[in-house]
Each structure stands twice: as structure tokens, then as C-alpha cells.
Amino acid sequence: MTGKTIYLDNNATTAVAPEVLEEMLPYLKDAYGNPSSMHTFGGRLHKKLDEARERVAALIHAEPEEIVFTSCGTESDNTAIMSALESWPTRRHVVTTRVEHPAVLNFGKHLARKGYRVTFLPVDSLGRLDLDAFHAALDEDVAVVSIMYANNETGVFFPVELLGQTLRTRDIVFHTDTVQAVGKIPIDVRRLPVDMVSISGHKLHAPKGVGALYVRKGTRFSPYIIGGHQEHSRRGGTENLASIIGFGKACELAGHHLHQEQTEVAALRDRLESELVRDCPGAAVIGDTSRRLPNTSNIGFEFVEGEAILLRLDEYGICASSGSACTSGSLEPSHVLRAMGVPFTRMHGSVRLSLSRYTTEAEIDQVIGVFPGIIRELRALSPYGR
Numbered sequence: 140m141t142g143k144t145i146y147l148d149n150n151a152t153t154a155v156a157p158e159v160l161e162e163m164l165p166y167l168k169d170a171y172g173n174p175s176s177m178h179t180f181g182g183r184l185h186k187k188l189d190e191a192r193e194r195v196a197a198l199i200h201a202e203p204e205e206i207v208f209t210s211c212g213t214e215s216d217n218t219a220i221m222s223a224l225e226s227w228p229t230r231r232h233v234v235t236t237r238v239e240h241p242a243v244l245n246f247g248k249h250l251a252r253k254g255y256r257v258t259f260l261p262v263d264s265l266g267r268l269d270l271d272a273f274h275a276a277l278d279e280d281v282a283v284v285s286i287m288y289a290n291n292e293t294g295v296f297f298p299v300e301l302l303g304q305t306l307r308t309r310d311i312v313f314h315t316d317t318v319q320a321v322g323k324i325p326i327d328v329r330r331l332p333v334d335m336v337s338i339s340g341h342k343l344h345a346p347k348g349v350g351a352l353y354v355r356k357g358t359r360f361s362p363y364i365i366g367g368h369q370e371h372s373r374r375g376g377t378e379n380l381a382s383i384i385g386f387g388k389a390c391e392l393a394g395h396h397l398h399q400e401q402t403e404v405a406a407l408r409d410r411l412e413s414e415l416v417r418d419c420p421g422a423a424v425i426g427d428t429s430r431r432l433p434n435t436s437n438i439g440f441e442f443v444e445g446e447a448i449l450l451r452l453d454e455y456g457i458c459a460s461s462g463s464a465c466t467s468g469s470l471e472p473s474h475v476l477r478a479m480g481v482p483f484t485r486m487h488g489s490v491r492l493s494l495s496r497y498t499t500e501a502e503i504d505q506v507i508g509v510f511p512g513i514i515r516e517l518r519a520l521s522p523y524g525r
């Protein structure tokens with residue numbers, strides 16, 4: 140992190156923890172061998188691969204053999220869904236939601252174009268899953284249900300445990316994208332009735348370009364990346380060893396900091412959020428505040444453009460993200476906020492603030508100090524605001 144940057148965009152990516160980088164460096168320098176090699180120079184690296192696998196497994200209470208390393212969260216998501224479809228070839232129905240990350244949402248749209256039936260379940264105005272629609276979607280033809288654990292834009296949780304119990308009785312493969320949840324809240328696959336779980340390194344202070352898919356023992360599996368015998372023939376490709384080692388270290392650290400995420404980080408987020416809502420005209424929290432990630436706040440500011448807020452925040456070195464993305468000149472609001480039916484004027488002024496264990500009290504004070512002034516200024520320019 141350079142100079143005075145205040146980084147509140149941790150749901151987009153996180154800083155690599157110093158301990159993680161330290162642990163990786165030897166494997167980018169002298170220890171560059173291939174863990175699959177017969178000679179000791181490469182072969183001894185297999186131990187490091189095993190150690191990383193144990194560390195990733197430990198964070199979610201899995202067995203090491205249940206962890207398949209991938210190149211990212213997106214690959215894990217694609218692999219899980221495709222594996223279920225290949226394993227149950229007579230079933231042609233995929234059930235997911237309207238608020239998934241593009242790694243699932245756009246893969247679902249791709250499958251629909253390929254002739255699969257794909258149901259995108261709706262959510263309510265607080266971002267909560269429509270359970271009636273979930274039950275109604277479950278027919279004999281469902282090969283896989285893929286529903287995220289926590290939403291990346293709002294932080295809102297889905298009742299994965301409850302959904303899994305239903306799916307167990309119907310013998311339907313259940314995949315959940317836990318990319319935003321792992322490392323922020325306890326995830327225990329011994330108690331979660333799920334078959335596959337996606338994790339991404341760069342959302343929990345490991346580098347970009349490494350992820351994992353948990354595949355429960357006994358789950359039918361079909362590889363997505365086909366090649367060599369790496370990962371017990373579940374994912375071809377020479378292992379990204381340094382990043383995997385860093386990922387393992389990041390998971391170990393995340394385990395040590397889980398309590399801090401749920402207490403200190405949550406307290407900072409709550410203070411930031413409540414002061415902004417109090418001091419900024421026309422501000423309201425978006426999403427169910429009673430069940431969401433401890434680090435995430437999504438606030439809608441009426442009659443202000445989210446992108447304008449981001450540009451002004453940027454002048455103070457504050458990094459956040461907005462619910463609207465400027466694509467080809469037209470402001471296209473986020474699919475998540477649209478699915479929630481957030482009013483137009485609030486949706487366009489939505490800002491996501493996502494903290495990490497590196498966020499300090501002083502940084503939050505600074506943000507609280509400048510934010511209300513920015514909103515008042517921008518509203519004064521708006522033809523609708525006062």
C-alpha cells in the first residue's frame with residue numbers, strides 16, 4: 140500500500156500479507172523445480188504443496204485430499220458447475236440466482252445458450268433469496284444448484300445450510316461460492332451440507348491467480364482443465380507452486396484472524412456506516428444488515444452518481460467501488476442492485492466500502508471526515524438534490 144492510500148475495496152482484491160510474500164519468495168527464486176519431477180530438486184517441493192493443501196483444508200475443516208488447487212475463484216466456479224453437468228449427463232437443469240458473481244452468472248448464461256435450462260432465482264429488496272422460488276425450481280432434471288454463500292456487493296448471506304439440507308434429501312449436487320466468506324467468517328464443511336465450495340486466494344491476502352475448489356469425498360467429479368496428472372488428475376497444469384504456498388500461508392493467517400474480522404473489523408464497518416448514514420443527506424444502507432459479512436457496507440446516496448463519488452474520494456486517496464459501471468457511455472447499474480429492486484435514484488448513487496484487518500481506526504476517521512462534504516457538494520450540483 141503506497142503512501143496515504145485508504146483502501147476500502149477489499150471485496151475486489153486484497154493486499155498480499157507480508158508473511159505470505161515472505162513465504163513465497165524462495166519458490167520464485169532458487170526453488171523453482173517442478174513438484175512432479177522425479178529428482179529431489181523438484182520432488183521435495185511436493186512436501187510444500189502438501190503443506191499448503193493442509194493449510195487451505197484446515198481453514199474450512201476439510202480433508203486435504205478434498206482440496207483441488209485452481210487458477211482462481213472463477214475457474215473453481217466454472218469447474219464445479221461443469222463437473223456436475225458432466226457427471227449427471229441426463230440432467231439438463233442448472234439452478235442459480237440473479238445475484239451471483241459473473242463467474243457463475245455469466246457461466247449460467249453461457250450454458251443457457253448451449254441449450255441447458257438455467258433458472259436464475261430472484262431475491263427480495265434486502266437481497267434475501269426467494270425460498271419459494273428455490274423450492275419450486277427443484278425438479279427431477281436439476282443437475283446442480285450453485286448459490287453463493289455471501290454476496291460480494293452487499294455482503295448479504297444466503298441460508299446455505301438450510302438449502303443444503305433440502306438438496307441432500309433430493310440427491311442434487313450443491314455448489315456454493317464462498318469466495319467472499321472464507322477468511323471473514325468461520326466456514327466448516329463438516330457441518331455445511333454442500334458438495335463443492337469455491338475459494339479465491341486474492342480475496343484473503345494471497346496473490347491473484349490462485350484458488351481452490353473443495354470437492355467432498357464421494358462427490359462425482361469430472362475435471363474441467365484436462366492435461367497431466369496434477370491434483371490427482373482433477374486439474375491438469377503444472378502447479379503455480381509459489382502462489383499455492385502463499386495461499387496456504389494466507390489461509391493459516393486468516394484462521395488466526397477470524398475472531399478479529401468478526402469483532403474489530405465489524406465494529407469499524409458499523410461505525411463508518413452509521414456515521415455516513417447519519418451525516419450524509421439521502422443515505423441508506425442497501426441489503427439485509429442483520430445477516431451479512433463483517434467487512435462490507437453498501438450505501439445508496441440519493442440523487443448522486445456513484446461514479447462521481449468515487450472520483451471525488453479518489454482525490455483523497457480513498458479507494459471504494461460503486462454499484463454502477465460506466466460502459467460505453469451509459470451508466471449500467473449493478474445486476475445485484477437491480478435484482479433487489481433498489482430504487483433507481485439510490486441505485487445510481489451506491490458505493491461499496493469493504494474493509495480488511497489492515498484497515499485502521501484513523502483511516503475510518505478520515506473517511507468519515509470527508510465523505511459528507513463530498514455528498515453535499517455533489518447533491519448541490521444535481522438537478523434533483525437539495
Ligand SMILES: *Cc1c(COP(=O)(O)O)cnc(C)c1O
Nearest residue numbers: 211212213240242291318319339
Ligand atoms: C472475486 C470473486 C470471484 C472470482 O474470483 P477470481 O479469483 O477473481 O476469479 C468469484 N466469486 C465471488 C463471490 C467473488 O467475489
